[in-house]
Amino acid sequence: MKRISRLELLNTGTELLFGSVLNTHLSYLGQQLFSLGLRIQRQTTVPDGYAIRDAILEAASRSDALLITGGLGPTSDDVTRDIVAELTNRPLEYVEPIFEKIRARFDRRGLRMSERISRQAYVPRGATVLDNDFGTAPGLYVPATEQLPYMFLLPGPPRELRPMFEAKVVPLLRGLTAETDLQAIVYRTSGLGESYLEEMVGKDLEALPGIEVGYCARVGEVDLRLIGGAKTLAEADRLAREKLGDYIVTTEAKELEEVVVQRLTECRASLATAESCTGGHLADRLTNVPGASAVLLEGHVTYSNAAKESTLSVPRHLLETVGAVSEEVAAAMAEGVRTRANADFGLSTTGIAGPGGGTEAKPVGTVFIGLAEKGGKTRVEKHFFPSDRPTFKQMVSQYALNLLRRRL
């Protein structure tokens, strides 16, 4: 049996190249395969039609296995099934139970079935049918030959592909995967730029034999990725943790807001937010996490001075003297919202998102972040993030969440 070590992903669909649908398959499958010790070596998107044939033949020379998404539906541009049947010399055969399953699905929903649906009941001879519990098109697994890789044909819609992949494809792949002793750790860090991070750890880590080091920067965070054998990786891990310390947010596949909600829950601590320049983005991120309602008591978006006074009890004299974008007002907002909600922590943001509103003393990008705590001292951080509005809001919310995380 040919063992899989080189794997590629082929996404088919004109709508993907048109930009009308975001392709989330690569991100999802990349993470799933990684946990099996597999990496996608290349991903390709081609339009519906015979470009699929060329792409399969090209991938065949580079890979042991090929995941193909899309083109299994009932309409005339769904040709993946036919192309694979032709390439593998496996004639298409009508499989009655597939048709019955599809018909039952339509009946349950009280829908009329169109003529074309029966196309989906044809299977290349000898292929394994992967049941689709969330749609009509079944997936297919076609064994490898001398010339062609293992092929897994999966439906395009993520809500159909994902459960099928986890229930049907993962067990098949497990049986076909070469043993590897390589492991990986991904450190999500916040508060450091990419080049700083590399300066802090790059030389030492790259000096370890057999360790692959990678970096990935996003807004307000950088991932450090280490891959290697168990023993060297343990050494690299010690080194990374020693050098990076508290900059490490997590080594799990978690967002910063998930880590914050989890820590708050563990500490049985509650939070209230007072946002000016982030305009609700901080609360929005927190409430994306299931269970956030148990720790986030309330949040307020107080753009105007009037709202800062009436909702957060920020003293008017402060707003009139030092101005809304100031250390003092950030502190008063954090304390005001904490007191108002009787929460353990109060977190505030006030700054100039732009494009308008900047001055020489306080240019666009200036921001103050406040953190008040019950029975503790209020901290305020000043930052400068000149950028577009959404990036500014993301940066500020990132630093605010990280300020709170480091305190927990």
Added chain:
Amino acid sequence: MKRISRLELLNTGTELLFGSVLNTHLSYLGQQLFSLGLRIQRQTTVPDGYAIRDAILEAASRSDALLITGGLGPTSDDVTRDIVAELTNRPLEYVEPIFEKIRARFDRRGLRMSERISRQAYVPRGATVLDNDFGTAPGLYVPATEQLPYMFLLPGPPRELRPMFEAKVVPLLRGLTAETDLQAIVYRTSGLGESYLEEMVGKDLEALPGIEVGYCARVGEVDLRLIGGAKTLAEADRLAREKLGDYIVTTEAKELEEVVVQRLTECRASLATAESCTGGHLADRLTNVPGASAVLLEGHVTYSNAAKESTLSVPRHLLETVGAVSEEVAAAMAEGVRTRANADFGLSTTGIAGPGGGTEAKPVGTVFIGLAEKGGKTRVEKHFFPSDRPTFKQMVSQYALNLLRRRL
């Protein structure tokens, strides 16, 4: 001069194949290129390193132009610049003004610059530098040769790539693209499902000769796309507007929240928001629009009943009798926040985002949206959007914004 008709996209970055970052380039660039009359014929993702070289050579045989993203940064895995220099026989030359621009950027932010940054100041001889106004790595445009396509090297982070593409690459592509007399109109609609939309307009539009009709569904909105010659397109446009009427949000490349902020500004009307289940997402979307601070007076995230009472003056007896997720509470929240802020409109959301909290009478996905207005009647809409949390929040905020838009 070689004119561009066949175009490919090459995304580089191990992190993309790893699944740690979602690749949004294809979707963004697909839409942008469409308005230039260009389509992406194939998209490929390869890891950092010399796989980039192979992919460029393969694309060369199929395409006139190649957009390459990523690998322009300061770290050792950023090798796109070097590979293109080698392939095109253009030695890398140090360009002082690029270095100075990067240094000025660091100085403005009060940051120390790492040694490695200077890599970004090297340019293949004869390439055109595309300034990066949102990051350090400049883009590059390398003219075509007999063997190689036009190449556009763009930075990986979307916040850097997008403004660079629109300001620098679009004008270059315009000059290199074959003339076409086809025009396009994209109608952004909200409040209709894709199949309903197709039922309303599909047959009539497809009956017009020479009109290409396309649909694209996203969360809570559907785009209708018409392409054709000027005269037939005008006829199709009349038909589409007549049939779809108020469902059309805009035919410009604008988000629903931009349209809402613009209309509020034009009407000199003000808004306050009271969010339970959307958790700040509604305010976040509104405050992404420059100028939102002039119309959004305040916003509140009131998860708990206590916060609904104290901040929005929702009567306790309502919360105790009909419950927080109800028509009555949605109305009271909208009226409470409108009165509190003395705004022209008050917009509220209350529902069950899940995964927990559903009951038989009010299952996960149930939501009420309230709209109160000064001197007018309060409206409440009930909807049912069973899905994951982020999709639920997006759907609810979409319907809330659309409810307000149709009133303006």
